[in-house]
Amino acid sequence: MVSSGWASCSTSLVMSLSIFIGDELFQLKLVQVDSFCGLGVQHKEETCPKKINQFVWLRDVLWQAFQYTNRDEVV
Amino acid sequence: MMRRMCGLVLPLVVLVGFSGIVFLVSPLQAADLTSSEQLGKDGAPMMFIPAGPFQMGVTKWARDGGRDEYPSHEIDLPDYYIDKYEVTNGHYLEFIRETGHRAPKHRSDDTKDLWQDGLMPESIALLPVINVDWFDAKAYCEWAGKRLPTEAEWEKAGKGTDDRRFPWGNVEPTHKHLNFNQKWRGEKTLVPVGIYEPGKSPYGLYDMAGNVWEWVADWYDVAYYSKSPRVNPKGPDQGKWKVLRSSGWQVETPQVRVFTRVASDPYDRNHSTGFRCAMNASKS
Numbered sequence: 301m302v303s304s305g306w307a308s309c310s311t312s313l314v315m316s317l318s319i320f321i322g323d324e325l326f327q328l329k330l331v332q333v334d335s336f337c338g339l340g341v342q343h344k345e346e347t348c349p350k351k352i353n354q355f356v357w358l359r360d361v362l363w364q365a366f367q368y369t370n371r372d373e374v375v
Numbered sequence: 376m377m378r379r380m381c382g383l384v385l386p387l388v389v390l391v392g393f394s395g396i397v398f399l400v401s402p403l404q405a406a407d408l409t410s411s412e413q414l415g416k417d418g419a420p421m422m423f424i425p426a427g428p429f430q431m432g433v434t435k436w437a438r439d440g441g442r443d444e445y446p447s448h449e450i451d452l453p454d455y456y457i458d459k460y461e462v463t464n465g466h467y468l469e470f471i472r473e474t475g476h477r478a479p480k481h482r483s484d485d486t487k488d489l490w491q492d493g494l495m496p497e498s499i500a501l502l503p504v505i506n507v508d509w510f511d512a513k514a515y516c517e518w519a520g521k522r523l524p525t526e527a528e529w530e531k532a533g534k535g536t537d538d539r540r541f542p543w544g545n546v547e548p549t550h551k552h553l554n555f556n557q558k559w560r561g562e563k564t565l566v567p568v569g570i571y572e573p574g575k576s577p578y579g580l581y582d583m584a585g586n587v588w589e590w591v592a593d594w595y596d597v598a599y600y601s602k603s604p605r606v607n608p609k610g611p612d613q614g615k616w617k618v619l620r621s622s623g624w625q626v627e628t629p630q631v632r633v634f635t636r637v638a639s640d641p642y643d644r645n646h647s648t649g650f651r652c653a654m655n656a657s658k659s
Contacts, residue, residue, distance in 0.1 A: 303441040305632060314628065318629075327630065356438050359439075359442075360442065363441065
Protein backbone atom coordinates (compact mmCIF):
# COMPACT_ATOMS: atom_id res chain seq x y z
CA MET A 301 0.00 0.00 0.00
CA VAL A 302 1.36 3.38 -0.94
CA SER A 303 0.52 6.26 1.31
CA SER A 304 1.92 9.75 1.57
CA GLY A 305 2.10 12.48 4.10
CA TRP A 306 3.72 15.73 5.02
CA ALA A 307 4.68 17.36 8.23
CA SER A 308 6.09 20.69 9.33
CA CYS A 309 8.86 21.62 11.63
CA SER A 310 10.32 25.03 12.28
CA THR A 311 12.64 25.04 9.29
CA SER A 312 11.28 22.63 6.73
CA LEU A 313 8.37 20.80 5.24
CA VAL A 314 9.02 17.07 5.12
CA MET A 315 7.20 14.90 2.64
CA SER A 316 7.35 11.15 2.72
CA LEU A 317 5.94 8.10 1.01
CA SER A 318 5.33 4.87 2.87
CA ILE A 319 4.96 1.40 1.48
CA PHE A 320 3.98 -1.71 3.41
CA ILE A 321 5.59 -4.92 2.20
CA GLY A 322 4.48 -7.72 4.45
CA ASP A 323 4.66 -6.30 7.95
CA GLU A 324 7.63 -4.09 7.18
CA LEU A 325 6.86 -0.43 6.70
CA PHE A 326 9.23 1.37 4.36
CA GLN A 327 9.16 5.13 4.73
CA LEU A 328 10.86 7.23 2.12
CA LYS A 329 11.55 10.89 2.74
CA LEU A 330 11.54 12.40 -0.71
CA VAL A 331 11.35 16.16 -0.51
CA GLN A 332 12.39 18.81 1.93
CA VAL A 333 11.29 22.33 1.25
CA ASP A 334 12.88 25.24 3.01
CA SER A 335 11.47 27.40 5.71
CA PHE A 336 8.92 29.47 3.80
CA CYS A 337 6.71 26.41 3.68
CA GLY A 338 6.86 25.53 7.33
CA LEU A 339 3.69 27.20 8.45
CA GLY A 340 1.73 24.21 9.69
CA VAL A 341 -0.32 21.44 8.22
CA GLN A 342 -3.35 23.55 7.39
CA HIS A 343 -1.43 26.00 5.23
CA LYS A 344 0.61 23.70 3.05
CA GLU A 345 -1.80 23.89 0.14
CA GLU A 346 -1.51 27.68 0.13
CA THR A 347 2.23 27.98 0.56
CA CYS A 348 3.61 25.08 -1.43
CA PRO A 349 1.11 24.24 -4.19
CA LYS A 350 3.75 23.41 -6.81
CA LYS A 351 5.75 21.10 -4.59
CA ILE A 352 2.62 19.42 -3.35
CA ASN A 353 1.33 18.90 -6.89
CA GLN A 354 4.58 17.15 -7.79
CA PHE A 355 4.33 15.00 -4.73
CA VAL A 356 0.69 14.07 -5.34
CA TRP A 357 1.62 13.11 -8.90
CA LEU A 358 4.39 10.82 -7.68
CA ARG A 359 2.13 9.26 -5.06
CA ASP A 360 -0.50 8.54 -7.70
CA VAL A 361 1.99 6.98 -10.11
CA LEU A 362 3.27 4.67 -7.41
CA TRP A 363 -0.26 3.90 -6.32
CA GLN A 364 -1.24 2.85 -9.83
CA ALA A 365 1.90 0.74 -10.11
CA PHE A 366 0.98 -1.13 -6.94
CA GLN A 367 -2.54 -1.74 -8.16
CA TYR A 368 -1.12 -3.68 -11.08
CA THR A 369 1.25 -5.65 -8.90
CA ASN A 370 0.49 -9.14 -7.76
CA ARG A 371 0.53 -8.38 -4.07
CA ASP A 372 0.83 -12.02 -3.09
CA GLU A 373 4.21 -12.08 -4.77
CA VAL A 374 5.19 -8.77 -3.26
CA VAL A 375 4.37 -10.04 0.22
CA MET B 376 2.64 7.29 34.12
CA MET B 377 1.95 3.82 35.42
CA ARG B 378 1.13 5.41 38.73
CA ARG B 379 -1.54 7.56 37.16
CA MET B 380 -3.24 4.58 35.59
CA CYS B 381 -3.14 2.59 38.78
CA GLY B 382 -4.60 5.51 40.68
CA LEU B 383 -7.82 4.96 38.79
CA VAL B 384 -8.11 1.34 39.55
CA LEU B 385 -8.54 0.25 43.10
CA PRO B 386 -8.64 -2.40 44.34
CA LEU B 387 -6.07 -4.44 42.50
CA VAL B 388 -7.17 -7.91 41.50
CA VAL B 389 -4.74 -10.78 41.60
CA LEU B 390 -5.09 -13.34 38.87
CA VAL B 391 -3.25 -16.56 38.32
CA GLY B 392 -2.32 -16.64 34.67
CA PHE B 393 -2.90 -19.44 32.22
CA SER B 394 0.80 -19.95 32.33
CA GLY B 395 0.96 -20.21 36.08
CA ILE B 396 2.49 -16.74 36.35
CA VAL B 397 0.90 -14.58 39.01
CA PHE B 398 0.34 -11.05 37.82
CA LEU B 399 -1.65 -7.99 38.63
CA VAL B 400 -4.27 -6.33 36.56
CA SER B 401 -6.28 -3.38 37.65
CA PRO B 402 -9.75 -3.09 36.17
CA LEU B 403 -11.65 0.14 36.54
CA GLN B 404 -14.39 0.16 39.12
CA ALA B 405 -17.85 1.45 38.29
CA ALA B 406 -17.33 4.43 40.59
CA ASP B 407 -14.35 5.56 38.49
CA LEU B 408 -16.35 5.85 35.29
CA THR B 409 -17.65 9.09 33.82
CA SER B 410 -21.20 9.40 32.52
CA SER B 411 -20.00 8.58 29.01
CA GLU B 412 -18.19 5.37 30.03
CA GLN B 413 -19.15 1.85 30.89
CA LEU B 414 -17.24 -1.33 31.61
CA GLY B 415 -17.18 -4.17 29.11
CA LYS B 416 -17.48 -7.75 30.25
CA ASP B 417 -13.70 -7.98 30.12
CA GLY B 418 -13.40 -5.13 32.61
CA ALA B 419 -12.13 -2.68 30.00
CA PRO B 420 -13.73 0.78 30.01
CA MET B 421 -15.66 1.79 26.90
CA MET B 422 -16.60 5.27 25.72
CA PHE B 423 -20.05 6.21 24.43
CA ILE B 424 -20.07 7.68 20.92
CA PRO B 425 -23.30 9.54 20.22
CA ALA B 426 -25.26 8.99 17.01
CA GLY B 427 -24.84 11.45 14.17
CA PRO B 428 -22.87 12.31 11.05
CA PHE B 429 -19.15 12.86 10.61
CA GLN B 430 -16.80 13.40 7.68
CA MET B 431 -14.88 10.22 6.78
CA GLY B 432 -11.73 10.04 4.69
CA VAL B 433 -8.89 12.43 4.09
CA THR B 434 -9.53 15.94 5.33
CA LYS B 435 -11.07 18.25 2.75
CA TRP B 436 -8.12 20.65 2.87
CA ALA B 437 -5.39 18.05 2.43
CA ARG B 438 -4.27 15.94 -0.51
CA ASP B 439 -1.96 13.46 1.15
CA GLY B 440 -2.73 9.95 2.29
CA GLY B 441 -3.34 6.96 0.08
CA ARG B 442 -5.72 7.01 -2.86
CA ASP B 443 -7.95 4.65 -0.88
CA GLU B 444 -8.57 7.45 1.61
CA TYR B 445 -10.54 9.51 -0.92
CA PRO B 446 -13.07 10.97 -1.29
CA SER B 447 -13.93 12.67 1.94
CA HIS B 448 -17.58 11.74 2.45
CA GLU B 449 -20.28 12.15 5.09
CA ILE B 450 -21.23 9.06 7.11
CA ASP B 451 -24.07 8.74 9.60
CA LEU B 452 -23.72 6.26 12.47
CA PRO B 453 -26.02 5.14 15.28
CA ASP B 454 -24.63 5.47 18.78
CA TYR B 455 -22.22 2.82 20.06
CA TYR B 456 -19.53 2.07 22.59
CA ILE B 457 -15.85 1.53 21.82
CA ASP B 458 -12.93 0.58 24.06
CA LYS B 459 -11.15 3.53 25.62
CA TYR B 460 -7.82 1.69 25.34
CA GLU B 461 -6.21 -0.86 23.07
CA VAL B 462 -6.68 -4.41 24.40
CA THR B 463 -3.80 -5.22 26.75
CA ASN B 464 -1.82 -8.40 27.27
CA GLY B 465 -3.31 -8.62 30.75
CA HIS B 466 -6.85 -8.73 29.43
CA TYR B 467 -5.81 -11.07 26.65
CA LEU B 468 -4.40 -13.49 29.22
CA GLU B 469 -7.80 -13.63 30.94
CA PHE B 470 -9.32 -14.55 27.57
CA ILE B 471 -6.75 -17.30 27.07
CA ARG B 472 -7.28 -18.69 30.54
CA GLU B 473 -11.01 -18.97 30.06
CA THR B 474 -11.09 -20.23 26.50
CA GLY B 475 -7.81 -22.04 25.88
CA HIS B 476 -7.22 -19.81 22.88
CA ARG B 477 -3.65 -19.77 21.51
CA ALA B 478 -1.17 -17.26 22.89
CA PRO B 479 0.05 -14.29 20.78
CA LYS B 480 2.93 -15.26 18.55
CA HIS B 481 4.63 -13.67 15.56
CA ARG B 482 3.93 -15.64 12.41
CA SER B 483 7.59 -16.32 11.61
CA ASP B 484 10.08 -14.47 13.80
CA ASP B 485 10.62 -15.41 17.46
CA THR B 486 12.59 -12.22 18.09
CA LYS B 487 9.35 -10.28 17.62
CA ASP B 488 7.52 -12.18 20.38
CA LEU B 489 6.87 -10.67 23.81
CA TRP B 490 5.16 -13.75 25.21
CA GLN B 491 7.65 -16.52 25.97
CA ASP B 492 6.59 -20.07 25.13
CA GLY B 493 2.98 -19.08 25.60
CA LEU B 494 3.64 -17.35 28.92
CA MET B 495 3.00 -13.68 29.57
CA PRO B 496 5.73 -11.82 31.47
CA GLU B 497 4.21 -9.58 34.12
CA SER B 498 6.07 -6.60 32.73
CA ILE B 499 3.93 -6.50 29.59
CA ALA B 500 0.49 -6.75 31.24
CA LEU B 501 -0.43 -3.13 30.47
CA LEU B 502 1.11 -3.03 27.00
CA PRO B 503 -1.20 -3.50 24.00
CA VAL B 504 -1.34 -7.09 22.81
CA ILE B 505 0.48 -7.70 19.51
CA ASN B 506 1.11 -10.72 17.27
CA VAL B 507 -2.60 -11.49 16.98
CA ASP B 508 -4.38 -11.97 13.67
CA TRP B 509 -7.84 -10.74 12.71
CA PHE B 510 -9.46 -13.96 13.84
CA ASP B 511 -7.79 -13.80 17.25
CA ALA B 512 -9.04 -10.23 17.64
CA LYS B 513 -12.57 -11.17 16.62
CA ALA B 514 -12.58 -14.13 19.04
CA TYR B 515 -11.44 -11.93 21.92
CA CYS B 516 -14.11 -9.31 21.28
CA GLU B 517 -16.84 -11.94 21.08
CA TRP B 518 -15.62 -13.52 24.32
CA ALA B 519 -15.89 -10.09 25.93
CA GLY B 520 -19.47 -9.67 24.66
CA LYS B 521 -18.32 -7.15 22.10
CA ARG B 522 -17.28 -7.08 18.44
CA LEU B 523 -14.60 -5.46 16.32
CA PRO B 524 -15.50 -1.88 15.38
CA THR B 525 -16.38 -1.12 11.80
CA GLU B 526 -13.94 1.09 9.99
CA ALA B 527 -16.40 3.97 10.12
CA GLU B 528 -16.93 3.53 13.86
CA TRP B 529 -13.19 3.51 14.43
CA GLU B 530 -12.65 6.71 12.46
CA LYS B 531 -15.47 8.65 14.10
CA ALA B 532 -14.25 7.61 17.54
CA GLY B 533 -10.77 8.76 16.54
CA LYS B 534 -11.53 12.21 15.18
CA GLY B 535 -15.01 13.28 16.21
CA THR B 536 -17.07 15.48 13.96
CA ASP B 537 -14.76 18.35 13.03
CA ASP B 538 -12.74 16.64 10.27
CA ARG B 539 -9.43 16.97 12.07
CA ARG B 540 -6.14 15.46 10.94
CA PHE B 541 -5.06 13.87 14.23
CA PRO B 542 -7.05 12.52 17.20
CA TRP B 543 -5.96 15.52 19.28
CA GLY B 544 -6.58 18.18 16.63
CA ASN B 545 -4.38 19.68 13.93
CA VAL B 546 -1.19 20.29 15.89
CA GLU B 547 1.79 18.35 14.51
CA PRO B 548 2.51 15.05 16.31
CA THR B 549 5.06 15.00 19.12
CA HIS B 550 6.14 12.42 21.66
CA LYS B 551 3.67 14.02 24.05
CA HIS B 552 0.83 12.82 21.81
CA LEU B 553 1.70 9.27 20.82
CA ASN B 554 4.22 6.44 20.66
CA PHE B 555 5.85 6.61 17.20
CA ASN B 556 9.18 6.94 15.38
CA GLN B 557 10.45 3.75 17.04
CA LYS B 558 12.61 0.85 15.97
CA TRP B 559 11.86 -2.62 17.31
CA ARG B 560 13.60 -3.19 20.66
CA GLY B 561 11.34 -5.68 22.33
CA GLU B 562 8.83 -4.64 24.95
CA LYS B 563 10.44 -1.21 25.26
CA THR B 564 9.05 -0.44 21.82
CA LEU B 565 5.53 -0.25 23.20
CA VAL B 566 4.09 1.92 25.95
CA PRO B 567 1.29 1.08 28.42
CA VAL B 568 -2.10 1.99 27.04
CA GLY B 569 -3.61 5.29 28.08
CA ILE B 570 -0.61 7.37 29.03
CA TYR B 571 -0.77 10.10 26.36
CA GLU B 572 -3.26 12.53 27.86
CA PRO B 573 -2.66 15.27 25.21
CA GLY B 574 -3.15 12.67 22.48
CA LYS B 575 -6.72 11.72 23.38
CA SER B 576 -9.45 11.79 20.75
CA PRO B 577 -12.46 14.12 21.14
CA TYR B 578 -14.36 11.25 22.76
CA GLY B 579 -11.60 10.48 25.22
CA LEU B 580 -10.02 7.46 23.50
CA TYR B 581 -6.30 6.88 23.94
CA ASP B 582 -3.74 5.73 21.37
CA MET B 583 -5.91 6.28 18.30
CA ALA B 584 -2.60 7.08 16.64
CA GLY B 585 0.64 5.30 17.42
CA ASN B 586 1.53 2.34 19.65
CA VAL B 587 -0.13 -0.36 17.48
CA TRP B 588 -2.09 -0.66 14.26
CA GLU B 589 -5.60 -1.89 15.01
CA TRP B 590 -7.73 -4.51 13.28
CA VAL B 591 -11.26 -3.45 12.38
CA ALA B 592 -14.14 -5.58 11.16
CA ASP B 593 -14.25 -4.49 7.50
CA TRP B 594 -12.88 -6.22 4.45
CA TYR B 595 -10.62 -3.91 2.46
CA ASP B 596 -11.69 -2.39 -0.83
CA VAL B 597 -9.49 0.26 -2.36
CA ALA B 598 -12.49 2.10 -3.82
CA TYR B 599 -14.94 1.59 -0.98
CA TYR B 600 -15.18 5.26 -0.08
CA SER B 601 -16.58 5.99 -3.54
CA LYS B 602 -19.49 3.58 -3.13
CA SER B 603 -19.96 3.28 0.60
CA PRO B 604 -23.53 3.62 1.91
CA ARG B 605 -24.03 6.84 3.83
CA VAL B 606 -25.64 5.20 6.86
CA ASN B 607 -23.63 2.83 9.06
CA PRO B 608 -21.35 1.27 6.41
CA LYS B 609 -19.92 -2.12 7.34
CA GLY B 610 -17.46 -2.59 4.48
CA PRO B 611 -17.59 -4.94 1.49
CA ASP B 612 -19.38 -8.27 1.86
CA GLN B 613 -16.20 -10.16 1.12
CA GLY B 614 -12.56 -9.65 0.28
CA LYS B 615 -9.07 -10.93 0.62
CA TRP B 616 -7.65 -8.32 2.98
CA LYS B 617 -8.86 -6.77 6.21
CA VAL B 618 -8.42 -3.13 7.16
CA LEU B 619 -5.95 -1.83 9.73
CA ARG B 620 -6.50 1.60 11.27
CA SER B 621 -4.50 3.89 13.58
CA SER B 622 -0.73 3.68 13.11
CA GLY B 623 2.02 1.62 14.66
CA TRP B 624 5.06 2.45 16.75
CA GLN B 625 7.22 2.48 13.63
CA VAL B 626 5.55 5.32 11.70
CA GLU B 627 7.28 8.64 11.22
CA THR B 628 5.66 12.03 11.56
CA PRO B 629 4.22 12.44 8.04
CA GLN B 630 2.40 9.13 8.29
CA VAL B 631 0.53 9.93 11.47
CA ARG B 632 -3.03 10.72 10.34
CA VAL B 633 -6.33 9.62 11.80
CA PHE B 634 -7.71 8.79 8.34
CA THR B 635 -4.87 6.40 7.41
CA ARG B 636 -6.09 2.97 6.26
CA VAL B 637 -3.99 -0.06 5.40
CA ALA B 638 -4.87 -3.47 3.92
CA SER B 639 -3.54 -6.54 5.69
CA ASP B 640 -3.72 -10.31 5.39
CA PRO B 641 -6.23 -11.34 8.09
CA TYR B 642 -3.99 -14.29 8.99
CA ASP B 643 -0.96 -12.06 9.58
CA ARG B 644 0.34 -11.91 13.16
CA ASN B 645 2.96 -9.22 13.52
CA HIS B 646 4.63 -7.14 16.16
CA SER B 647 2.94 -3.84 15.42
CA THR B 648 -0.72 -4.85 15.19
CA GLY B 649 -3.30 -5.13 17.97
CA PHE B 650 -6.95 -4.11 18.31
CA ARG B 651 -9.73 -2.68 20.43
CA CYS B 652 -13.41 -3.71 20.57
CA ALA B 653 -16.78 -1.99 20.14
CA MET B 654 -20.35 -2.71 21.15
CA ASN B 655 -23.82 -1.59 20.09
CA ALA B 656 -25.36 0.96 22.43
CA SER B 657 -28.85 -0.42 21.91
CA LYS B 658 -30.08 -3.97 21.50
CA SER B 659 -30.97 -3.41 17.84
